[in-house]
Amino acid sequence: MKASDLFVKCLEEEGIEYIFGVPGEENADFMMSLEQSDQIRFILTRHEQGAAFMAEIYGRLTGDPAGCLGTLGPGATNLITGVADSNMDRAPMLVLTGQGASTRLHKESHQVMDVVGMFEPVTKWATQVIHADSIPEITRKAVRLARTEKPGAVHVELPEDIAKWETDKKPLAVKKFRRSVPDDKAIDRAFEKIKSAKRPLIVAGNGCIRRRASKQLRMLCEKTGIGVVSTFMAKGCVDMDADYCLYTIGLGAKDIVSCAVDAADLVITIGYDMVEYHPSLWNPDGDKEIVHIDFLPAEIDESYHPEVEVVGDLAHALWMLNERVDAAGALEFDLDQQKAVRRDMWAEFTAHKDDDTENSIRPQKVLWDCRQVMGPDDILLSDVGAHKMWIARHYQCHEPNTCLIPNGFCSMGFALPGAIAAALVHPDKRILAISGDAGFMMNVQEMETARRLNCNLVAMVWEDNAYGLIAWKQENEFGKHTELDFGNPDWIQLANAFGWHGHFVANSRDLASSLEAAFNEQGPSLVVVPIDYRENGILTERLGKVTCSI
CATH class of the missing domain: 3.40.50.1220 (TPP-binding domain)
Structure with a gap:
């Protein structure tokens, strides 16, 4: 068989279910081979970064790697942010990239760069296939490394000419091992x-x-x-x-x-x-x-x-x-001190649960209502921004892996593509992605992917028309912030343009019912909330005066 056929068969042997990505010329043979698989589903995304975040969330939720795929050059560089996020947040992932023919890698050549070298700092292992017969060993090693504690990303590059080579090798059987136990x-x-x-x-x-x-x-x-x-x-x-x-x-x-x-x-x-x-x-x-x-x-x-x-x-x-x-x-x-901490934090969580405000809603109220609408096993994904600090502090969980926060590499743009993967893994659960308006727009193109896949998910955007977390940090350190404001689209028109349901919730009393309605709609829904980030400064001032009670 062709080397690309063998590669797909090896991935099937490993139990790979999904590969997310954007193909290119240099992995055309691999894509033709992948199309013949009745086990691995390829999810076409609108940007490679979105593909990497989807693979990351699949890995975090299942403990097994999915693939993210890009071509050489710009396709590979587009993957790297999501790959770094997965690796630093300990999620297993396979990163699959094409490459120019091995006959031109030694010289200046169109779109050719050292992709393996680029991925080495952000993966557990990065390698290039230099002979078709090595594919079974490389695949077995890649998946084992990706899953081994602590899990992470592994990169495999397949040059376009080697993908066409004939080989008589077969996949290696998957043999797992028990982790060593403590002394x-x-x-x-x-x-x-x-x-x-x-x-x-x-x-x-x-x-x-x-x-x-x-x-x-x-x-x-x-x-x-x-x-x-x-x-x-x-x-x-x-x-x-x-x-x-x-x-x-x-x-x-x-x-x-x-x-x-x-x-x-x-x-x-x-x-x-x-x-x-x-x-x-x-x-x-x-x-x-x-x-x-x-x-x-x-x-x-x-x-x-x-x-x-x-x-x-x-x-x-x-x-x-x-x-x-x-x-x-x-x-x-x-x-006693621990009991006091629990008591005082619960008072923080409940302080604004009955807010009735118009045109601006406190973060504490939003998260209280989110927790009431979400079941114990439902999944919330947080993007990165000021909202992440509030989610981390105020949204608490009943079960593991029901609040997914990027907190090692901390990349913006994580929540929407991640929610798509969560909806694929757990179609029976409510999936809520919370983003700031800045982070949401970084991978807004994946709204089309969610619509095409008819994912049941809700994406909530906290609108403040600024890079709110940076403003918060600059205010704390310097007493003012630099130019961080920007404009936003008409959110309801944006939702309509992508075939989503859309809700703009101006009043806090309507939030819980609007969220419930969004979850009961078929397909993806957008819920936009004008957020009251004056609370950022108030929280900072209060935390500066924290005294420990018993």
Whole structure:
């Protein structure tokens, strides 16, 4: 068979379900081969960046990679932002690019550049197929690396002439392995630290949204009562209704949740990625006792120097801890500060739930209504901007992977294409993408993709006619901001032009009913809210005066 046929068969063997992308001349053979597959569905997107975000969300929701595809040169460069986002947010992904014929790669040539070299800094592995017979090994290695903790993106480049080569090789069978488990002595040391602590606290990171890890974490907290502070990407690792859920940490300023960290005499980090929330923000003096539990050893940092490191499968590590808790019996801790944090944060969440405002709606009210309309297993995706800070702080979750926030690479333009992938993976769930007006317009072309696929999703835009997060940060530091205002389209006409349903919600009292109506419409719906970002400055001022109550 042709090399491109073999490549597709190898991807089928790996169980790949979707490839998102924009084809070009140099991957025409691959596309012809892919068209013959009855297992892999190709989703044509309107921009390669959108394709990469779709593949990222598929990976985050399933734990398995999807493909994103572009041609050489500009097709490949268009992919790179979404690829970097996936890699830094620990989502498995296959990046598939075409390339000019191997006979012209050594010289100046049309659209030819070192694509493999470009992807190396933003992937776990990037390689070029230089012989058709190597495709089975490359594909097996690529998928294994993409899925191996911590997951990420892997790039494979197939030159156009090699795609045509004949080969008699066959796909390699998929053989999976069990992750290594932690050392018993390390678990014993961690448990002794926990037993001797008076005010232990868990900081849960991205690794805790794995289903098995979340289950074992909840069991540990039920047995001990130890509170859990989640990073943005760990939302839902414990149920928001549980007494030990202390909500989310990650704002640059000190927040109420920080009081629990300040009071802790032992911080147990579980599946924590410092790329999300740097330890210098919660351990500025480097004096906190830390137990690190994760798939990998701790990153070296002067503010993060754990006394104990438990390295291995995260769910198994928590199971081992739970076994020791059961054997030891009841543990006694002082959890008063943690109870106060939960009480005070809940007061924050409910403060504006009954707002009745016109022509401008507070972020707190929007998110309260979103939470009421969304079920426990429904999925909210946040773009990047000022709204992300409010979602991170005020939208809490019942289950893992029900609030998807980009928080490592933090790329704008993420939410709309991501929502399309979420709707494909979970057509039975409500999918809500929240974007600022700036982030939404960065991948607005994918409105056509959503319409063509007839996705049931709701995209909500918070309109402030500016780059609101940058304005917020500049105001905080300099007392003013630079030129950041812009105009917007007529949103209802935009929705109509793409065949979407459209809603402009000017009054807070109408928001919940408008959202409910949008979710009950067939196909994609746009809901636009004029947002009251005066609340940004008010929040900053209040956070600057936070005092810890008990």
